[in-house]
Amino acid sequence: MAERVAGPEIERLIQLLARLPGLGPRSARRAALHLIRKREELLGPLADALQAAREKILTCTVCGNVDTCDPCTVCGDDRRDRDTLVVVETVADLWALERAAALRARYHVLGGALSPLDGVGPKDLNLASLVDRVEADRVKEVILAVNATVDGQTTAHYITDLLAHLNVKTTRLAHGVPVGGELDYLDEGTLAAAIRSRTDF
Template sequence: MAQHVAGPEIERLIQLLARLPGLGPRSARRAALHLIKKRETLLNPLSDAMRIANERIVVCSTCGNVDTSDPCTVCRDPKRDPSILVVVEDVSDLWALERSGAVSAKYHVLGGVLSPLDGIRPEHLNLERLVARASESGVNEVILALNATVDGQTTAHYITELLAHLPVKVTKLAHGVPVGGELDYLDEGTLSAAIRQRTSF
């Protein structure tokens, strides 16, 4: 039987860290030990930052982003193109697009994708608000920036049907050869998508 070598407070810290994505019990133990060793420079500031984040962070009632204000910084930005609405699965996807600087538009976070196996149905997603926003005057295009998974593509098709009655153009991200990618290293699905979505040179 495994012996606990740390007090209950440290065990609790390890258990909570182990719940984070990408961290298992072993990684959580290492992270906890590192935090404890660097108590003054890391654990205390992290604890303060987490307390402040817990007190101040809200979900934007317009787009679903997380921020310290509602509407969020993105929704309040007057430089963004209000005619384009970019639909993403999660806040992490919104952040990824923002880091890329590829688009300066408004966003809409679904909060997931349709997944019959996981019991996620249309009523579990932020779809009603999406239809309302796409119906607003001035919105000309809805970009479906969803992951190239079966569930992501199923959700994209569902949204396309949902918005079919509106006078907006519905587009999706191109899938294919990544910049700097070598054909020999790509999977068959990516290569097939790249061939199907080829463009003039």
């Protein structure tokens, strides 16, 4: 910027907002102005919410989810199926599966996927605690809800080997046509997987 338009506090606010995913420098400026205009309804509450999050957010020592309590809301929910454990790469994946509301199980957040190229090895993921949980809780099924990427599939294979000596079934998510998806727009890999895994009608 050729000229400084506003005081350092506003410039700093814009710079920090621009670091949020989905906001660039332009939209961060717009967001900052929006916040300033709605000081009472939005800026103040958001400042308080961030402060509360900073003070209260914990990583669940059981599953790796983030929450304001430990164990987290999901782990503390007694009505959940204790026989099934869903392994996910990230907290975002856990939240996405919860939104789908297709199962009421517990989770285990790996904190990423194995990636030799990026230098992510087994020691960098929460794998030891996964084995401990499966053994201690006598889990009957581990659903490997990892991404359908090379790293995700590598991780799934690694975990299957890791759990081989335990009496536990490992399953993975189905590949196929997304609900609402049009065949014409799908890649060949997905279409081939959908044909291989076709079901009776």
